[in-house]
Amino acid sequence: MNLNLSNRRALVLGASRGLGAAIARGLLAEGATVYGAARDLAAIEGWRSRLEATQAERFHGLHLDLASPDSVASAAQAALQDGPVDILVNNTGGPPPCGAVVADAAQWSSQFQQMAIALFTLTGRLLPSMLARKWGRILTIASSGVQQPIPNLALSNTIRSSIVGWSKTLAAEVAAQGVTVNIVIPGRIHTDRVDSWIVLPPPSSARVSRRLRQLPQARYLLDATARRRSLPTSSLFWPVIEPPMSPARASGSMAAWSARFEVTRGAHPGRQSQLLGRGHGAHRGLRSCAAAGRVRSRSMS
Numbered sequence: 001m002n003l004n005l006s007n008r009r010a011l012v013l014g015a016s017r018g019l020g021a022a023i024a025r026g027l028l029a030e031g032a033t034v035y036g037a038a039r040d041l042a043a044i045e046g047w048r049s050r051l052e053a054t055q056a057e058r059f060h061g062l063h064l065d066l067a068s069p070d071s072v073a074s075a076a077q078a079a080l081q082d083g084p085v086d087i088l089v090n091n092t093g094g095p096p097p098c099g100a101v102v103a104d105a106a107q108w109s110s111q112f113q114q115m116a117i118a119l120f121t122l123t124g125r126l127l128p129s130m131l132a133r134k135w136g137r138i139l140t141i142a143s144s145g146v147q148q149p150i151p152n153l154a155l156s157n158t159i160r161s162s163i164v165g166w167s168k169t170l171a172a173e174v175a176a177q178g179v180t181v182n183i184v185i186p187g188r189i190h191t192d193r194v195d196s197w198i199v200l201p202p203p204s205s206a207r208v209s210r211r212l213r214q215l216p217q218a219r220y221l222l223d224a225t226a227r228r229r230s231l232p233t234s235s236l237f238w239p240v241i242e243p244p245m246s247p248a249r250a251s252g253s254m255a256a257w258s259a260r261f262e263v264t265r266g267a268h269p270g271r272q273s274q275l276l277g278r279g280h281g282a283h284r285g286l287r288s289c290a291a292a293g294r295v296r297s298r299s300m301s
Contacts, residue, residue: 006031010087011079011126013064013119016043018191019141020091028055032087035079037064066092066118067110076125084129090119090140100154107155115159120166127179134178140167142183 010027014020015036021044024036028051036044036059044061051059062078065071079085095111123138130136142160144150149157164183171181 001030003030008086009033009035009083010089011035011037011062011085012089012091013037013066013122014091014093014141015061016040017047019186019189020089021047023089023091024059025051025055027087028059031058033058033060035060035062035085037062037075037079039063039065066114069113069118069121072118072121073125076122080126080129084133085126086130086135087137088123088126088139090123090138092119092141094143094153095155095159097152098155099152100158103154111155112159112162115156116163116166119163123170127174130179131174131177136174136179138167138170138179138181140183142185144185144187146183147185 005027008031010024010032012020012024012027012034015024015034016038017040020036020038024034025047027034036048038044038061041061041063048056048059048061062075063071064075092115095107095115098107119140127136127138130138140163142164143156145153145157146161146164167181167183174181
């Protein structure tokens with residue numbers, strides 16, 4: 001696949017592992033120059049060392065702590081040092097589980113700083129050069145909790161929903177200048193974070209292994225760069241996902257973001273995943289897949 005990203009520069013947050021690392025590798029595979037930002041630079045270097053030489057040359061690791069405004073400012077400055085950033089992938093970790101009744105002011109303040117204000121600030125630093133060149137792609141990884149709140153995840157449900165509101169507002173403001181702003185809602189994906197949740201005694205390991213193999217791997221063909229008109233400036237997406245695949249294959253199959261959002265056929269255990277869109281021409285970017293009967297979609301009300 002050639003998404004014409006050889007002259008594009010991307011900044012991917014949370015690039016040390018999981019979705020962020022997979023997206024960064026997908027963009028590198030498509031020829032983009034990628035800045036991968038995270039707190040754990042050692043983890044970033046771990047997967048960077050396994051890249052092909054030509055890709056490793058186009059990758060730059062940046063330290064970024066979203067809890068620190070100074071760190072956010074430094075990362076933005078470092079990313080812009082060699083030129084404007086064309087693609088921004090806002091990807092943050094989730095807050096700790098917490099009910100709405102027991103969440104206190106300190107939790108709301110600290111988590112809003114890390115998950116929302118940091119993204120707003122970083123995007124604001126990179127946006128002027130996108131507007132000046134009349135081309136840019138801003139994508140934020142959210143959670144299914146913005147569609148239907150998840151029990152005991154009050155912080156995540158609330159803060160991520162505010163980010164959706166910000167994204168849709170920003171999208172309407174910058175669309176005419178060639179900049180698209182989108183939210184991506186992934187389903188369940190087998191990442192290191194999922195493994196960290198599972199602590200069971202050895203007798204259960206075989207059963208756990210079987211359950212993990214049933215956990216879907218997202219196979220995104222995420223393009224957010226080439227044909228702007230084929231993707232709405234602001235939409236909510238729940239990608240169609242494939243049956244389980246190995247983590248290595250899942251990471252390798254993460255393609256880059258361009259101006260379309262194409263997804264492959266698949267089914268979530270128990271129900272068919274849906275792609276949710278809203279706005280003018282919300283599904284034009286998927287017309288080829290839909291015509292082939294590989295995507296089911298409906299508009300959000």
